[in-house]
Amino acid sequence: MTANAIIDINxxxxxxxxxxxxxxxxxxxPEKAITAFIGPSGCGKSTLLRTFNRMNDxxxxxxxxxxxxxxxxxxxxxxxxxxxxxxxxxMVFQQPNPFPKSIYDNIAYGxxxxxxxxxxRLDEIVETSLRSAxxxxxxxxxxxxxxxxxxxxxQQRLCIARALAVEPDILLMDEATSALDPISTLKxxxxxxxxxxxxxxxxxxxxxxxxxxxxxxxxFFLNGxxxxxxxxxxxxxxxxxxxxxxxxxGRFG
Amino acid sequence: MKAxxxxxxATGVFIGIAxxxxxxxxxxxxxxxxxxxxxxxxxxxxxxxxxxxxxxxIGPQLFNSVFLLVLTMIITIPIGIGAGIYMSExxxxxxxxxFIRLVVEVLSSFPSIIxxxxxxxVFVNFFDFGFSLFSGALALTVFNLPLMVRITEQGLKGVPLxxxxxxxxxxxxxxxxIRSVMLPVALPVILTGTILAAGRIFGEAAALMFTAGMSSxxxxxxxxxxxxxxxxxxxxxxxxxxxxxxxxxxxxxxxxDTPEIAAGASAxxxxxxxxxxxxARMLGRYVHRKFTATK
Numbered sequence: 001m002t003a004n005a006i007i008d009i010n011x012x013x014x015x016x017x018x019x020x021x022x023x024x025x026x027x028x029x030p031e032k033a034i035t036a037f038i039g040p041s042g043c044g045k046s047t048l049l050r051t052f053n054r055m056n057d058x059x060x061x062x063x064x065x066x067x068x069x070x071x072x073x074x075x076x077x078x079x080x081x082x083x084x085x086x087x088x089x090x091m092v093f094q095q096p097n098p099f100p101k102s103i104y105d106n107i108a109y110g111x112x113x114x115x116x117x118x119x120x121r122l123d124e125i126v127e128t129s130l131r132s133a134x135x136x137x138x139x140x141x142x143x144x145x146x147x148x149x150x151x152x153x154x155q156q157r158l159c160i161a162r163a164l165a166v167e168p169d170i171l172l173m174d175e176a177t178s179a180l181d182p183i184s185t186l187k188x189x190x191x192x193x194x195x196x197x198x199x200x201x202x203x204x205x206x207x208x209x210x211x212x213x214x215x216x217x218x219x220f221f222l223n224g225x226x227x228x229x230x231x232x233x234x235x236x237x238x239x240x241x242x243x244x245x246x247x248x249x250g251r252f253g
Numbered sequence: 254m255k256a257x258x259x260x261x262x263a264t265g266v267f268i269g270i271a272x273x274x275x276x277x278x279x280x281x282x283x284x285x286x287x288x289x290x291x292x293x294x295x296x297x298x299x300x301x302x303x304x305x306x307x308x309x310x311i312g313p314q315l316f317n318s319v320f321l322l323v324l325t326m327i328i329t330i331p332i333g334i335g336a337g338i339y340m341s342e343x344x345x346x347x348x349x350x351x352f353i354r355l356v357v358e359v360l361s362s363f364p365s366i367i368x369x370x371x372x373x374x375v376f377v378n379f380f381d382f383g384f385s386l387f388s389g390a391l392a393l394t395v396f397n398l399p400l401m402v403r404i405t406e407q408g409l410k411g412v413p414l415x416x417x418x419x420x421x422x423x424x425x426x427x428x429x430x431i432r433s434v435m436l437p438v439a440l441p442v443i444l445t446g447t448i449l450a451a452g453r454i455f456g457e458a459a460a461l462m463f464t465a466g467m468s469s470x471x472x473x474x475x476x477x478x479x480x481x482x483x484x485x486x487x488x489x490x491x492x493x494x495x496x497x498x499x500x501x502x503x504x505x506x507x508x509x510d511t512p513e514i515a516a517g518a519s520a521x522x523x524x525x526x527x528x529x530x531x532x533a534r535m536l537g538r539y540v541h542r543k544f545t546a547t548k
Contacts, residue, residue, distance in 0.1 A: 055422065
């Protein structure tokens with residue numbers, strides 16, 4: 001499982017002020033596969049996800065020790081440029097959050113500000129990104145329309161396309177389907193399946209069935225600790241830890 | 254009493270209060286307009302005032318009011334927006350920023366006559382800008398700056414965190430995020446607030462008597478060189494605004510048509526403020542539509 005790890009976490013502790021949110025977390029996350037984080041609310045799964053693109057930096061009073069290395073580089077070292085890191089590690093959020101701009105401008109936003117000015121190149125990026133997010137066919141005739149005019153599920157795929165447009169290696173999905181209806185959820189899950197051949201995907205979900213359906217590895221968190229990390233099939237069929245078994249059989253959480 | 258009856262009474266009372274306010278406003282506006290509008294003419298709007306004879310106009314005062322507004326906003330907007338951005342996005346929440354916020358609040362509720370005297374001491378005398386448009390603009394900046402800071406701060410705070418995160422997560426720097434995502438979203442709020450703040454400048458008199466002065470030198474409206482003493486654009490000349498003129502005419506005017514002039518000037522001022530505020534709303538809505546690409 002650690003043969004081709006892209007994210008390597010070593011003895012990570014994270015504190016929000018006095019609150020110890022992550023306790024001695026160590027794990028390797030393999031590339032070009034889907035890894036799911038599950039666990040009850042407040043167990044630290046989103047917190048860990050947000051260390052991968054350093055979104056926790058925005059929260060005052062956050063303190064970290066231990067290392068998080070992506071492709072061999074400690075992303076919390078001083079030489080690392082947060083903007084470059086975030087270009088490589090894209091993120092999709094719980095609520096679809098398109099900018100109040102046109103569909104086209106939403107996708108072109110990242111590349112444009114990262115220096116792509118050529119109109120034809122931008123058109124190309126917009127098309128490939130939307131195709132990758134399985135949205136092209138639905139919106140290709142009204143790219144100039146407001147991104148707020150499409151449905152919630154489409155908006156979320158637009159956000160995925162927007163993240164893909166800056167060509168990341170890793171895609172973080174922070175409960176990306178929890179605000180969506182079942183059909184849209186299914187579409188995003190299918191999309192994740194397609195994307196995993198080209199991207200490393202780490203998803204946080206409070207829906208165990210989703211983790212079972214789409215991921216190759218699953219990590220179960222409880223109170224800031226990793227309880228169990230295994231291949232998805234194994235974790236759900238034959239958990240080794242009693243707490244994991246209690247959680248997946250619905251006894252708490 | 255039954256809940257339904259109470260509800261009906263409460264509704265009635267609130268409607269009554271609302272109607273009273275509307276009536277008050279309508280009668281005030283109506284009184285000023287009815288008294289003044291008949292005196293407004295092209296000649297009244299363009300000719301200079303007369304001290305003793307009949308038929309004086311408000312041309313220079315009208316121009317001064319508008320010019321002073323532009324001048325004040327040129328100073329206020331960049332500083333106010335800059336400070337607002339700092340307060341909302343960069344300042345860490347601690348005692349110091351709390352203190353700054355308090356100072357800003359206090360500053361905005363300062364009596365205008367005090368600001369006027371402060372302007373007289375500091376801008377007019379100490380910095381030796383004299384009774385001038387520039388001194389007036391600085392005094393008005395003291396007024397409008399707190400408002401501007403607060404408006405910008407509120408506008409930016411109103412931008413959903415998810416928008417900011419979306420941009421940052423794409424590897425866009427903080428400043429670029431503020432510029433290209435947050436400011437456009439906040440712009441309608443900032444714009445409307447700015448114009449409303451600007452509208453206050455029209456009505457301000459007390460702070461200007463001691464700073465911009467109460468006289469208007471002879472202006473040559475064919476001379477647009479800002480460095481020339483008789484040019485209307487020269488910011489270092491004394492300039493009586495419309496509001497100050499109304500006050501002066503009312504208190505020490507000796508021309509026989511003084512009441513008419515005061516009434517006419519008041520009507521012009523009220524109309525100006527009205528047009529300005531309505532314009533602010535329309536522009537705010539237009540900009541909001543434009544920036545959010547909603548059709």
